[in-house]
Structure formats: structure tokens, C-alpha cells
Amino acid sequence: MGKVIANMSMSLDGFIADPADGIDQLFGWMGSGDVEVPTAVEWATFRMSPASARYMRDAMAGVGALIAGRHLFDITQGWGGTHPLGVPIVVVTHREPPADWPHTDTFTFVGDVEEAVRTARAAAGDRNVVIASAKIARQCLDAGLLDGIHVDLVPVLLGEGVRWFDDLAKAPVRLGDPVVIEGDGVTHLAYDVVRPS
Amino acid sequence: MGKVIANMSMSLDGFIADPADGIDQLFGWMGSGDVEVPTAVEWATFRMSPASARYMRDAMAGVGALIAGRHLFDITQGWGGTHPLGVPIVVVTHREPPADWPHTDTFTFVGDVEEAVRTARAAAGDRNVVIASAKIARQCLDAGLLDGIHVDLVPVLLGEGVRWFDDLAKAPVRLGDPVVIEGDGVTHLAYDVVRPS
Numbered sequence: 001m002g003k004v005i006a007n008m009s010m011s012l013d014g015f016i017a018d019p020a021d022g023i024d025q026l027f028g029w030m031g032s033g034d035v036e037v038p039t040a041v042e043w044a045t046f047r048m049s050p051a052s053a054r055y056m057r058d059a060m061a062g063v064g065a066l067i068a069g070r071h072l073f074d075i076t077q078g079w080g081g082t083h084p085l086g087v088p089i090v091v092v093t094h095r096e097p098p099a100d101w102p103h104t105d106t107f108t109f110v111g112d113v114e115e116a117v118r119t120a121r122a123a124a125g126d127r128n129v130v131i132a133s134a135k136i137a138r139q140c141l142d143a144g145l146l147d148g149i150h151v152d153l154v155p156v157l158l159g160e161g162v163r164w165f166d167d168l169a170k171a172p173v174r175l176g177d178p179v180v181i182e183g184d185g186v187t188h189l190a191y192d193v194v195r196p197s
Numbered sequence: 198m199g200k201v202i203a204n205m206s207m208s209l210d211g212f213i214a215d216p217a218d219g220i221d222q223l224f225g226w227m228g229s230g231d232v233e234v235p236t237a238v239e240w241a242t243f244r245m246s247p248a249s250a251r252y253m254r255d256a257m258a259g260v261g262a263l264i265a266g267r268h269l270f271d272i273t274q275g276w277g278g279t280h281p282l283g284v285p286i287v288v289v290t291h292r293e294p295p296a297d298w299p300h301t302d303t304f305t306f307v308g309d310v311e312e313a314v315r316t317a318r319a320a321a322g323d324r325n326v327v328i329a330s331a332k333i334a335r336q337c338l339d340a341g342l343l344d345g346i347h348v349d350l351v352p353v354l355l356g357e358g359v360r361w362f363d364d365l366a367k368a369p370v371r372l373g374d375p376v377v378i379e380g381d382g383v384t385h386l387a388y389d390v391v392r393p394s
Contacts, residue, residue: 012348012372012388013362014211025369141354151209155375155388157338159368165210171356172222175209178352180379187375187386191209191352 002064002128003147004117006137008164009186010151015161016134021075026154029186030056040086041079052183059150063087064124067116067140069133070095078107085130088123090116092136113139134164142169146193149175153187199261199325200344201314203334205361206383207348212358213331218272223351226383227253237283238276249380256347260284261321264313264337266330267292275304282327285320287313289333310336331361339366343390346372350384 008016009026017023030046035053037046039060048056063085070093078101083089090108091097097109108123110116113136120129131137131146140146178189205213206223214220227243232250234243236257245253260282267290275298280286287305288294294306305320307313310333317326328334328343337343375386 011369012346013360013365149209153386155372157362157365157368157370157372159362159365159370163210165354165356168210168354168356171354172208173354173356175352175354177379177381178384180377180384182374182377184374187377189350189384 001121002062002124002126004121004129004131004140004145005148005150006131006140006146007059007150008132008134008137008152009154010164011154011156011158011161013157013159014163014165015158016164017162018158019161021162025156025158026152029152029154029183033184039084041082041084043080044084049184051181052186052188055181055183055188059130060085062128063130064127065090065120065129067092067113067120067129067131067133067136069093069136071135072133082106088120090120090123092116092133113143113145117145134162138165138168141173141193144195148193149191151178151189151191153189154185155187198318199259199321199323201318201326201328201337201342202345202347203328203337203343204256204347205329205331205334205349206351207361208351208353208355208358210354210356211360211362212355213361214359215355216358218359222353222355223349226349226351226380230381236281238279238281240277241281246381248378249383249385252378252380252385256327257282259325260327261324262287262317262326264289264310264317264326264328264330264333266290266333268332269330279303285317287317287320289313289330310340310342314342331359335362335365338370338390341392345390346388348375348386348388350386351382352384 010016033048035050037053037056065088067090073091174194175191178191181188207213230245232247234250234253262285264287270288371391372388375388378385
């Protein structure tokens with residue numbers, strides 16, 4: 001069975017977006033290198049350092065489903081209907097999908113994180129479930145549903161914005177030592193969550 | 198000339214102490230390994246992983262003076278008169294030293310961070326000045342006096358406590374890609390501060 005992994009680009013001071021939800025300061029490493037990493041959509045091709053490209057290709061090959069929050073779904077307008085990862089998307093929301101949203105197997109709308117993880121695991125099979133929203137990741141962590149935290153740590157201090165790990169219900173949360181991959185403009189840190197014994 | 202470097206152990210979510218100023222969750226890597234790293238005082242001998250021991254010995258060999266805030270000086274009771282690094286200490290404070298504090302060349306009490314950096318640089322010569330207090334490090338960063346930020350990143354989420362990089366006056370602050378050393382229970386990340394051009 002695959003793992004449930006939260007993955008975000010984060011500033012050294014813990015922010016995943018600026019106060020206006022902007023991410024320009026945090027995603028430069030995805031577009032500033034020489035190695036092309038194609039995605040499932042034409043509008044998104046990454047250009048990365050060789051190290052980040054290897055990391056991203058491995059991550060993309062390992063992912064079987066994605067969980068996102070409704071906020072991320074809304075601000076990306078549902079990625080135009082196809083997420084760059086090209087995998088089933090489970091959106092956690094208390095509201096109905098947009099009225100004109102096409103009914104496909106690619107997007108499932110569920111009411112809570114437990115159902116989201118169940119649904120995404122079933123879709124992912126042996127591959128990993130990746131969580132792409134900070135709030136959902138926190139809720140999964142609180143519910144003991146998270147196996148890994150993969151941080152793309154960006155060498156910048158933002159000073160203000162949206163924090164990834166605010167308002168943890170159960171702390172401290174122990175992690176294992178990370179697998180480290182050094183990119184350009186990013187340090188990839190892959191941590192396992194240590195379950196309380 | 199040496200560099201002015203801020204160095205702290207920090208949780209992945211950006212805390213350098215728990216809400217009660219406790220640091221037990223963050224300094225385990227200094228005492229859980231097999232390699233002894235002696236200090237200038239008998240009451241402090243580190244026991245680290247081989248990688249952390251090499252990192253610490255290099256850091257200790259490179260430091261020529263230390264800047265601390267009054268809060269750190271007070272809660273450590275002035276390290277009993279001798280800091281483990283065995284170098285001159287510059288304490289930033291608006292108050293008088295403790296009445297019974299011995300007058301030695303080891304401790305200098307100054308009123309602001311500019312004077313602290315001047316004094317510490319003069320004492321350090323060609324070696325580095327290390328800043329051991331979060332608030333002083335932030336003030337130096339704001340004043341453009343900081344050359345490096347060395348983070349001993351600990352694989353834990355504390356959820357609450359004292360943040361290192363709160364209330365930055367000038368953000369974003371760009372850093373270079375870090376030198377990475379992988380220890381046990383810690384990832385050492387040595388960043389240079391990129392000065393605005």
C-alpha cells in the first residue's frame with residue numbers, strides 16, 4: 001500500500017504562500033533550471049535543476065491520487081479540468097462542486113479528510129496519495145492519517161503569509177531524519193511521520 | 198574578516214523553544230551520539246553523530262566571539278561565567294550587569310546590536326561572530342548586519358513556542374542555497390544571506 005504524503009514548497013520561516021495566497025517566491029525552483037519535466041497538461045512543463053528533476057520525476061511516478069482542499073481547487077479553477085499530475089483528484093469540501101463542473105472520474109468531491117483518504121487510497125492502489133493543501137495536511141496529521149511530510153524548503157524568509165503547520169491539535173509531532181536532495185533554489189526534505197507508540 | 202552568523206536549533210515549523218523557553222525537544226542531537234566534542238567548560242561535553250561532531254568542531258574552531266541577548270544571559274545565569282565556546286561574549290542589554298558579576302574581558306555589555314557587532318568583530322578578528330539569540334539575530338538581519346543563517350533543523354513539529362524569524366522589518370529576505378550536513382536527529386543547513394543589490 002502506498003503512503004499518504006503531504007507535500008508543499010515552504011519558506012525557511014514556515015510559509016507556503018504570501019498574505020495574498022501568492023506563491024511566486026516559493027516556486028521559482030520549478031521553472032529556473034535546464035531540465036524539462038513534462039506533466040499531464042500542455043500548460044505546465046517544469047524546467048528544473050537535474051537534482052530537482054530527478055526528485056520530481058520520482059515523485060510523479062509514485063503518486064496515484066491527489067487530495068486538495070476546496071480553497072486550492074477554487075483558486076486554481078480546478079486546474080482547468082486536468083491536474084498536471086494526471087491522477088484522480090479528491091477535493092475536500094462542504095459545498096457542492098461548481099454547477100458547470102463536468103462529471104468525470106477524475107474529480108471526486110467528499111465531505112471530510114477521512115473519506116478523502118479512503119477515496120484517494122482506493123484510487124491510488126499501490127501508489128502514494130499526495131496532499132496538496134496545507135489545511136487538509138494538518139487535519140490528516142491530527143487524525144493520524146499522514147505517513148510522510150515532504151518539504152521543498154526554499155531559501156527565503158517571507159516574514160508573513162500562510163503557515164503550513166499552524167494550529168496543530170496534537171504536538172509535538174516527531175519525524176524521522178529526512179531524505180535530502182539538494183536542488184537549485186530549493187532543498188528537498190522527505191520526512192516520515194513517527195507514529196506515537 | 199569573519200562573518201556574522203546567526204545559529205539556532207529550530208523545529209521544522211520554525212520554533213526555537215517551547216512556550217516555556219524549554220529546548221529539550223530541539224537539542225537532543227547534541228547529546229545522543231557516540232562522538233565526544235569537548236567544550237571550554239567541564240559541565241558541557243557534547244556527544245554527537247560523526248557528521249554533527251565534524252560540523253560542530255568546524256563551527257567551534259571558526260568562532261571568535263559570541264553575541265547574546267540579555268534574556269539568554271539571564272536564563273543561563275551567564276553560563277556560570279564561562280560560555281562553552283570559550284570566546285568573548287557580547288551581551289546586548291539596556292540594563293546593568295548583575296551587581297555581583299565579575300569584571301572580566303570575557304563579557305562585555307552593550308546597548309544595541311550595532312555596537313554589539315562592532316565589539317564582537319573587534320574581538321573575533323578573522324574569525325566569525327556567532328549570534329545565539331533569536332531576537333538579536335532578527336535585529337541584525339533587519340539592520341543588514343547578518344552574513345549567514347545556520348539552522349540546525351530538527352525533525353519535529355512543536356506547534357507552538359518561540360519563533361525564530363517573527364516580526365521581520367524587511368522581508369522577503371533572500372538566502373543562498375545551503376551547505377547541507379546530515380546528522381542524526383538534525384539536518385544542518387548553512388545559508389548565506391543575499392544582500393539586496
